[in-house]
Amino acid sequence: MRIEDEIHQKNFKDDYRRLLANLLFTNNWLNQQLMPFFKDLGLTLQQHNVLAILRGQQPDPVCFGDIQNRMVDRNSNVTRLIDKLIEKGYVTRDICQTNRRMIEVRITEPGMRKLGQVDENFPKLFAKLHNLTQEEAVLVSNLLDKLRG
Amino acid sequence: MRIEDEIHQKNFKDDYRRLLANLLFTNNWLNQQLMPFFKDLGLTLQQHNVLAILRGQQPDPVCFGDIQNRMVDRNSNVTRLIDKLIEKGYVTRDICQTNRRMIEVRITEPGMRKLGQVDENFPKLFAKLHNLTQEEAVLVSNLLDKLRG
């Protein structure tokens, strides 16, 4: 459905304004697909992002700063995110012995199992993006890279 | 900058996962451009969105439901948004006399002037989107329309 119809706006002053509205609207649409998906699995999008980062570095730990730099959403409060993940038993935190300002975060076995469970369900999530062909997905992605400069 | 470099991830399992990360990351990037822009002008993105909708219907009023349906961000709480805009003197609210469940919202003269001030500053905001050519902007926008189905 065209963005004009989605937000009941007949036309835009120029193509950049249409793009801006479209990016914001599409992000909202995307969040409405993602939030219930992760909620059903007992995670938030950001919590999943952290777990995936930790799995990627296994068996090495990752410190808060590195987690922040690798997150898709840079505004997340890593301290509080990790608190939640510890509550759920999916990660551990230890003070780094070589630099005691830093915190070493590691994913636990239950955390790995939870990620595995998410992976099993991913196909039904990604099915929602398959209105685009693979070539179109690559094209949009590259243009977004270009947009950010 | 490629999304792989932005979030320090060597590669993605497939092009749809790369697209998903890229859409979310780009939205965060976009918000970091938009938020200070509107903050400097004493508005939030959603407040501006409402004002623009009201100007579009002038001199007719717009009810809450219609505002919601035309907003880029459908999750906004229109009641509280309007409360803020009344506080600032940019809109008025009246009970609709033909259907007293409905609220008629209208933009005020100060609201129009504020919108005018935003318009004056828009070029410097949209400059940030000009890493894409006009053709590319159209292309991305159309592909986003297609993505949502």
Place this chain on the structure above:
DNA sequence: GTACATTACTTGTATATACAAATATTCAAG
């Protein structure tokens, strides 16, 4: 014309976000 569903908006609340200030450790200069 009364009862029940529907519509339109409001309120409450738990959680999340943005952003600034605080703490605690290490580094670096003299």
Place this chain on the structure above:
DNA sequence: CTTGAATATTTGTATATACAAGTAATGTAC
């Protein structure tokens, strides 16, 4: 070896969001 700057994380707080429940007016069936 002390002082001040830099780094890494934590805490505080005001505002925003998601979502469920509440209220009030209208529509509809009998």
